[in-house]
Amino acid sequence: MTLLNPSPNPWILSRSLVIILAFVGCAKEEPLGPDLSGLYGELELLTAFSNNSPNGVHFEANEKVEFSADFNLEVDYTLSLTGQSSGAKYSISGKGANLSDVSWGGDCDDVFFGPMEWVHCVLEFDDHPQSTQLDSVFVWEQPDLSFKGVLLTSFEDPSAFSLTSGDFTEYLETVNNAPDAVEGSTYMTGFGSGPATWFGALRITMDPATLSNITVADSFLNLHLRSEFEGSATVIKVFEDSNDDGIINSGDDEVFTTKVPIAADGQWQRMNLPLSDLSLDLSGNNVAVNGGLLDLDNILRLDITISQVGTADGTFGFDADYIILTPDEPF
Amino acid sequence: MISVSRSNHRSSPRLPLLSLGIIFLNSAICQFPQFELGGYSRGVTNVGYLSNEDSVSRDIDVESHALIDLAIRGRLTPKAEVYSELRLGTNLALFDTSASYAQLRRIVISGQITKIWHYEIGDIDVSWTPFTIWNNNAEGNVGESELFAQWRELQDYENFSEGNQWRLKGAKFQGLWTLGDSSIFKISNFISRIQASDEIIRPEVLMGGVEINITKPKIDLAIRAQDFAVLGNTVPGGSSLNVAALSADFSLSIASVLIRGEAGGSFSSSAANPSSSPFDNGNNIRGGFWDIQGSTFWSNKWSATVEAHSVADTYISPASQSKRIRFNQVPSSFAQINNGNWNRDLSQGDLLTSSYLPRGERPWNQLVQRELMSYDARYGTASPYGKSTPNRRGISLQIARGSIGERWSLKLVSSIQQDLTPEGVSRRRCYTNYETKGHFALSSLWEGKRKLIINGGCRLQNVRRDNNLIDPVNLKTRLFDIGGHWEIIESISLLYGAKFINARGTEYLAERDVDFVITDFDRIVLDLDDKIQAIGLKWSLNDNTQATIQWQHWALDNYSINQSAVISRVLFLFTTTF
Known part of the structure; x- marks a missing residue:
């Protein structure tokens, strides 16, 4: 086809037609967008909200609470569990027409659920606030969640840790038979005064052989901390035996550290610290040996020191409980 | 006599600015340069009153202005002429010149490059078909009164939305070949800058297209291609996006029957995954449409058209889906009424009488944009984006008789549409639409010189979808227009107009992201009336x-939130053209 002789070229027209028809849309099988029934339908419970532990759950026997309910719609739901004496909380969210996959093995958000405790279970629906359902379950024993990782200490066993005081330490001890412990009945408390940054430390001896599932890139150090002193912080220090001589020597072995402020709200908080946040400490006499990379096979000790955010003259400190390393995800 | 609108012969502007008498300045002296002058002048006073019950709010709103638009065409050389519209205005608010202003409303340089090729550079007008490039009319008009129509024309004129063209900044080139067998071969190209980059967050946006048209005595063929391109490299870290479209249409005329068909599609790069190319099969978005219609004419007055069409849910066509009205805007006056208790939506009166401010915010849109703009369900949800509304298929029948200059005219339209793919549930919505409008010269029934004409129309739209688990869709919208024109004496006419809009029922409006994926639904329950009545006098000086x-x-009245209000307006409009 030339411009001066513009008779339609059959080849061009036919190809254009094929291309155009390729785009022409057809009806699709699946409805577009989110399910309207889930958003705006009237929710009905086809079977009532309940659980499989009417006589309570024995976590020591590896029991789990399995919840059940059937709905007429696919709905977004949140199951919130609250311990009536411990104040522990845990929530499970999901979407579906039933709760067949929802179970609870004692997990908690901050403090652990206590033994001999009623737990209130509230089932709420994001788009149907008027359809909230209630249930409860009795917990006989506190759950053992150490299977989630490598438990460093819960302070119940005095041989698993040591406490080191300094000139500015005022108090550094364990509190036994404490009903307000995160888990069990013992936790550590320590504080000090003065314009210092080291008020004592919790020391935990590490055995690299127990860290086979732990990697620097994907693992977390999980601590439960509580403070009432404004400006308090903890400095986490990991000591390597970099030269493999069996002891930690300043100037010969690498130290990795990070500093974390602690909110002074008097409430237990769970802190999930990625191991990748630890950086090589070159302060003082410390050195870089293996390229500044944390090597879990050489770890000998973990220090959790009582410190402050700045260098002010004041009182600083915190309580600590249940310290655990977890692979792949936070505790 | 030469019309100043010649450089814009496709636009057919409604206001008479561009079809006025012309003054020849110096054509008698030499051939070039040669200048022609035309103009449009108007004075407006717009006074609004709230009802007495609204005692807390500011209860009077006054807006006035006077302006003149001077249209100047200068034929500079045989290859170039310039057309400009210069606006001089004042808002009549102050008795000094601080409220006065001068603007260049439009400038176009045009001319013949060769005998074949013609060009335009500057503020160009582009319009193709309702599925490709089309500035859809604003909602709320079905044979409305002259009192409302004059204000709607004013708003369209101010918004550069005359006809169905988009006013774009760019260049247009057109080649035209006439062959011996009465065939015409035409190529039209345009390139436009839709948005200028601020080099920080707002990228440059361009739109261009090519239209190839072959016209023979009974056959017309056209192929069109366009691209709406966001240039990501004009801002730091930006991503380029394209909406490319290809379409074709044909028409065949046999005796009194005209058959026309159009089909096409868009393929767009994903904004959610902006790295993908529109030509990459992985993440691009494809959507298509088709439309076929047959028309017949008889007795020089009657015509009938049957049409069927289908548009995919992912058909993206920025220049035919952008709306003329920005319904997410607040009214320019009395936005909060009932003593501050009601943040009202845009009513039809707001659309007609929205204040003209040189750089003010108005609900009228002038920009082509990729995202689907919000719409007001009170006008129905069948075709909020015109014929290219995504995810629709349907058929329609239209019968028409006569035109405005005849004793009576009538137009009847009936259509049934359906969701092409169900939205949110397994059933499709069904849309029925009935529309009629016309006029009748009552004065033709008796002897006399004074005209008495009534006109009007109505549109009834019903959307239904049954469902057991959620409230069914059952939205009914109605629009009635009534108008009257009585020539009291030769130069003075008494005019009446009424417009009733009401909407009742439940609908679920889809919220779509920039890739047209439905992300959510907004459930609305409408129970409202929007009524305007007007009476006025028109004095035709010449x-x-x-x-x-x-x-x-x-x-x-919005009964769903128990709010009602009354607003009164006095409007004075003086226009003259020369």
Whole structure:
């Protein structure tokens, strides 16, 4: 086809037609967008909200609470569990027409659920606030969640840790038979005064052989901390035996550290610290040996020191409980 | 006599600015340069009153202005002429010159490159088909009264939305070949800058297209291609996006029957995954449409058209899906009424009488944009984006008789549409639409010189979808227009107009992201009335000069939130063209 002789070229027209028809849309099988029934339908419970532990759950026997309910719609739901004496909380969210996959093995958000405790279970629906359902379950024993990782200490066993005081330490001890412990009945408390940054430390001896599932890139150090002193912080220090001589020597072995402020709200908080946040400490006499990379096979000790955010003259400190390393995800 | 609108012969502007008498300045002296002058002038006073019950709010709103638009065409050389519209105005608010202003409303340089090729550079007008490039009319008009129509024309004129063209900044080139067998071969290209980059967050946006048209005595063929391109490299870290479209249409005329068909599609790069190319099969978005219609004419007055069409849910066509009205805007006056208790939506009266401010915010849109703009369900949800509304298929029948200059005219339209793919549930919505409009010269029934004409129309739209688990869709929208024109004496006419809009029922409006994926639904329950009545006098000083004063009464009722209000307006409009 030339411009001066513009008779339609059959080849061009036919190809254009094929291309155009390729785009022409057809009806699709699946409805577009989110399910309207889930958003705006009237929710009905086809079977009532309940659980499989009417006589309570024995976590020591590896029991789990399995919840059940059937709905007429696919709905977004949140199951919130609250311990009536411990104040522990845990929530499970999901979407579906039933709760067949929802179970609870004692997990908690901050403090652990206590033994001999009623737990209130509230089932709420994001788009149907008027359809909230209630249930409860009795917990006989506190759950053992150490299977989630490598438990460093819960302070119940005095041989698993040591406490080191300094000139500015005022108090550094364990509190036994404490009903307000995160888990069990013992936790550590320590504080000090003065314009210092080291008020004592919790020391935990590490055995690299127990860290086979732990990697620097994907693992977390999980601590439960509580403070009432404004400006308090903890400095986490990991000591390597970099030269493999069996002891930690300043100037010969690498130290990795990070500093974390602690909110002074008097409430237990769970802190999930990625191991990748630890950086090589070159302060003082410390050195870089293996390229500044944390090597879990050489770890000998973990220090959790009582410190402050700045260098002010004041009182600083915190309580600590249940310290655990977890692979792949936070505790 | 030469019309100043010649450089824009496709636009057919409604206001008479561009079809006025021309003054020859110096054509008698030499051939070039040669200048022609035309103009449009108007004075407006717009006074709004809230009802007495609204004692806390500011209860009077006054806006006035006077302006003149001077259209100047200068034929500079045989290859170039310039057309400009210069606006001089004042808002009549102050008795000094601080409220006065001068603007260049439009400038176009045009001319013949060769005998074949013609060009335009500057503010160009582009319009193709309702599925490709089309500036859809604003909602709320079905044979409305002259009192409302004059204000709608004013708003369209101010918004550069005359006809169905988009006013773009760019260049247009057109080649035209006429062959011996009466065939015409035409190539039209345009390139436009839709958005200028601020080099920080707002990228450059361009739109261009090519239209190839072959016209033979009974056959017309056209192929069109366009691209709406966001240039990501004009901002730091930006991503380029394209919406490319290809379409074709044909028409065949046999005796009194005309058959026309059009089909096409868009393929767009994903904004959610902006790295993908529109030509990459992985993440691009494809959507298509088709439309076929047959028309027949008889007895020189009657015509009938049957049409069927289908548009995919992912058909993206920025230049035919952008709306003329930005319904997410607040009213420019009395936005909060009932003593601050009601943040009302845009009513039809707001659309007609929205204040003109040189750089003010108005609900009228002038920009082509990729995202689907929000719409007001009170006008129905069948075709909020015109014929290219995504995810629709349907058929329609239209019967028409006569035109405005005849004793009577009538137009009947009936259509049934359906969701092409169900939205949110397994059933499709069904849309029925009935529309009629026309006029009748009552004065033709008796002897006399004074005209008495009534006109009007109605549109009834019903959307239904049954469902057991959620409230069914059952939205009914109605629009009635009534108008009357009585020539009291030769130059003075008494005019009446009424417009009733109401919407009742439940609908679920899809919220779509920039890739047209439905992300959520907004459930709305409408129970509202939007009524305007107007009465006025028109004084025709001569063929080119008119003055109209009218009183409007707006009754706004939103029963779903128990709010009602009354707004009154006095509107004075003086226009003259030369």
